[in-house]
Amino acid sequence: MTKQKNDTPVCEGKGAGQPAVDQVEQRRRKRDTLRELGVEPYGQRFENVQAVADVREAVKAVEFEPGKRTEHRARVAGRIALLRLMGKLAFVTIRDRSGKIQLGLSRADLGDSWPVLKQLDLGDIVGAEGVLGKTRTGELTVWVDRLTVLSKAVRPPPEKWHGLTDVDLRYRRRYVDLFSNPEVLAVFQQRSAIIGAIRASLVGEGYYEVDTPVLQPIYGGAAARPFTTHHNTLDMKLYMRISPELYLKRLLVGGMERVFEISRNFRNEGISTKHNPEFTMVELYEAYADYNVMMERVEQMVAAAYDVSTLKALPDRTELLEREKERIGTDQDEAAASAYAEAEHLAAYQTAREGVVAGRRMVVFNGTVLDVTPPWSRRKYADLLLEYAGVAMGDEAAVLAKAKELGIETGGKDHAVVVNTLFEATVERQLIQPTFVYDYPAAICPLTRRHPDDPSVALRFEAFVAGMELGNAYTELNDPEEQSANFKRQVAGEGDETMAVMDDDFLTALEYGMPPAGGLGVGIDRLVMVLTDSASIRDVILFPLQRSTAATDG
RNA sequence: GGGGGUGUAGCUCAGUGGUAGAGCAACGGCCUUUUAAGCCGUGGGCCCUGGGUUCGAGUCCCAGCACCCUCACCA
Numbered sequence: 001m002t003k004q005k006n007d008t009p010v011c012e013g014k015g016a017g018q019p020a021v022d023q024v025e026q027r028r029r030k031r032d033t034l035r036e037l038g039v040e041p042y043g044q045r046f047e048n049v050q051a052v053a054d055v056r057e058a059v060k061a062v063e064f065e066p067g068k069r070t071e072h073r074a075r076v077a078g079r080i081a082l083l084r085l086m087g088k089l090a091f092v093t094i095r096d097r098s099g100k101i102q103l104g105l106s107r108a109d110l111g112d113s114w115p116v117l118k119q120l121d122l123g124d125i126v127g128a129e130g131v132l133g134k135t136r137t138g139e140l141t142v143w144v145d146r147l148t149v150l151s152k153a154v155r156p157p158p159e160k161w162h163g164l165t166d167v168d169l170r171y172r173r174r175y176v177d178l179f180s181n182p183e184v185l186a187v188f189q190q191r192s193a194i195i196g197a198i199r200a201s202l203v204g205e206g207y208y209e210v211d212t213p214v215l216q217p218i219y220g221g222a223a224a225r226p227f228t229t230h231h232n233t234l235d236m237k238l239y240m241r242i243s244p245e246l247y248l249k250r251l252l253v254g255g256m257e258r259v260f261e262i263s264r265n266f267r268n269e270g271i272s273t274k275h276n277p278e279f280t281m282v283e284l285y286e287a288y289a290d291y292n293v294m295m296e297r298v299e300q301m302v303a304a305a306y307d308v309s310t311l312k313a314l315p316d317r318t319e320l321l322e323r324e325k326e327r328i329g330t331d332q333d334e335a336a337a338s339a340y341a342e343a344e345h346l347a348a349y350q351t352a353r354e355g356v357v358a359g360r361r362m363v364v365f366n367g368t369v370l371d372v373t374p375p376w377s378r379r380k381y382a383d384l385l386l387e388y389a390g391v392a393m394g395d396e397a398a399v400l401a402k403a404k405e406l407g408i409e410t411g412g413k414d415h416a417v418v419v420n421t422l423f424e425a426t427v428e429r430q431l432i433q434p435t436f437v438y439d440y441p442a443a444i445c446p447l448t449r450r451h452p453d454d455p456s457v458a459l460r461f462e463a464f465v466a467g468m469e470l471g472n473a474y475t476e477l478n479d480p481e482e483q484s485a486n487f488k489r490q491v492a493g494e495g496d497e498t499m500a501v502m503d504d505d506f507l508t509a510l511e512y513g514m515p516p517a518g519g520l521g522v523g524i525d526r527l528v529m530v531l532t533d534s535a536s537i538r539d540v541i542l543f544p545l546q547r548s549t550a551a552t553d554g
Numbered sequence: 555g556g557g558g559g560u561g562u563a564g565c566u567c568a569g570u571g572g573u574a575g576a577g578c579a580a581c582g583g584c585c586u587u588u589u590a591a592g593c594c595g596u597g598g599g600c601c602c603u604g605g606g607u608u609c610g611a612g613u614c615c616c617a618g619c620a621c622c623c624u625c626a627c628c629a
Contacts (some may be wrong), residue, residue, distance in 0.1 A: 022580085022598075023564055023580050023581095023598090024564080026580060027580090051607080067587065082589085082591095083584095084588060084589085085590060086584095086585055086586065086587090086588070086592095087584075087585045087586065088585085088586055089585090089586035089587070089588080090586095090588095091588055091589080091591090093589090101609070102588090102589090102590090104586095104587070106586065106587095107586085110585085119580090121580090121619045122579070126572050132585095133587095135588070136588090137586055137587075137588075137589065139588085139589070154566080155564080156579060156580075157564090157579085157581065158564080158565045158566080158578095158579090159564085159566050159577085159578050159580080160565090160566035160578070160579080160590065161565095161577090161578070161590055162566045162567090162578085162580085163565085163566090164565075164566095164571090165563090165565085165566070166565085166566090166621085166623060167621065168561095168621045168622085169621095170594095171621095180565090221629095222629050223628090223629050224628075224629070225628090236571070238611070242629090243629085245565085267628080267629090269627080269628045270626095270627060270628055272628085273623085292568080293597070303558070342600075404565080420629095423595090445629095462629085468628080472629065497588080515597085521629095544580080546620095547619095547620070547621085
């Protein structure tokens with residue numbers, strides 16, 4: 001749909017009289033008029049700009065007399081969100097990264113610059129300087145004496161109240177989504193803060209941040225199909241990494257005893273609200289630790305991430321929903337069920353807010369209240385399987401019977417694989433509150449040390465939140481013989497954890513001696529989803545993969 | 555891959571087989587403290603694409619394309 005419409009150039013005039021001119025053409029004309037007025041429509045550096053939020057903060061304590069101006073000056077810049085021209089006076093609301101502020105412009109103040117105003121449109125970027133005041137209605141206003149055009153937008157922005165809602169277009173033109181939907185911008189600002197907090201948290205524990213290859217001759221560390229590519233000069237087949245694991249462990253061998261990487265991984269698998277072909281993990285390894293330490297690291301990182309994001313987000317989102325509810329209330333035939341759902345959602349926010357007041361770290365995700373305050377619940381894999389599937393992990397007959405009952409394919413599959421499929425089908429979606437599930441069937445954990453008291457299980461845990469896998473961790477296997485044997489089984493295609501090629505160099509590294517260690521990967525995108533109440537992974541990835549690249553136009 | 559849904563003006567959306575609609579945005583006019591500003595007027599459409607049924611299709615049928623939800627698959 002986008003292609004067809006946007007390729008249409010200027011609308012042709014129908015019938016007699018004036019030719020019909022589309023909005024882009026109108027704006028181009030205004031751009032030209034600006035040049036005729038001696039105003040360059042694409043400005044340059046605009047110095048000493050204050051963020052709108054900083055302007056507000058600076059005069060927080062000032063007592064304004066409504067209708068009067070003060071001596072406080074402000075210099076701001078942003079995109080025009082609202083434009084109201086009234087004869088010799090205009091109000092222009094601009095938005096920058098930190099918020100909105102109103103500009104007041106009068107012909108008396110602007111003098112010769114006044115005609116410039118008529119050439120401005122919604123979506124243009126302007127700079128303005130003037131004195132602060134409040135209108136009779138109490139709105140903080142910059143009474144502009146100098147107006148600078150910084151960028152003329154020749155395309156009109158989306159409708160000002162609803163913004164851009166077409167999901168496809170929002171992802172394809174994320175830049176429009178970002179400037180027209182402030183809550184989207186807020187999500188990505190929080191994402192930035194969350195990654196910063198995780199980084200700071202690990203650096204504070206003495207971790208080194210490293211970068212390991214994205215282009216790998218041998219892929220490993222996870223069971224997923226890779227994207228393949230080719231290097232021309234070396235005439236070499238390469239894979240985009242599916243995991244940084246095997247490289248980070250080499251660094252443990254090298255003596256970097258605490259390392260982490262914020263790693264973009266690429267998996268050539270299905271796309272869903274929880275899966276994007278490229279996604280971000282923080283993966284870390286800590287010598288002399290084990291998976292119990294890794295549980296603490298998860299709790300610590302999530303707490304750090306929470307502290308920089310949700311405390312701010314909670315009231316904002318509540319306000320947003322209240323506004324939404326109000327809007328629905330005014331639309332007469334809007335489904336009452338929808339309003340009810342919103343009310344339920346608000347109730348969840350209320351509960352979360354009360355929890356926060358009581359000192360808990362609580363969020364609302366998809367309408368469910370989650371408490372991510374450490375410590376999280378720790379549950380043994382086998383116990384959960386017994387509880388939700390009603391079968392003992394070691395009881396092959398019972399596991400098979402239950403799997404068949406649920407329509408799970410079992411033919412020719414390893415017992416551990418059947419067990420895990422059963423686990424995924426019965427247990428995972430029940431794990432709403434943050435939970436560490438530990439001691440997985442050993443056969444599905446080729447990189448994990450086995451339990452010293454029970455070799456059928458491995459020292460691995462996965463972290464679940466809202467029925468979604470958030471992280472995965474092991475007490476790392478550092479025995480090269482055992483690792484070699486596990487790899488051989490994988491290459492042979494056993495246990496559903498296949499590997500294309502043996503990574504001999506990794507085994508060589510282990511033979512030099514890798515310290516015992518705990519290792520952990522946490523899905524950043526999913527964590528951001530939970531902390532920003534985003535229902536789809538595409539809402540926390542700036543440019544999620546979309547079909548068809550032909551949609552761009554001039 | 556299965557099931558369900560959506561696709562109409564720049565944006566958000568109505569539309570009952572019979573000449574294509576609203577709000578916002580745009581254009582013209584009035585207006586010096588407005589609040590999603592208002593009032594008067596004007597322009598703007600390959601109704602996703604391709605077939606079919608029909609005297610007549612935005613509407614009904616079939617196929618396709620794109621997106622969303624869901625199930626399946628998926629460390």
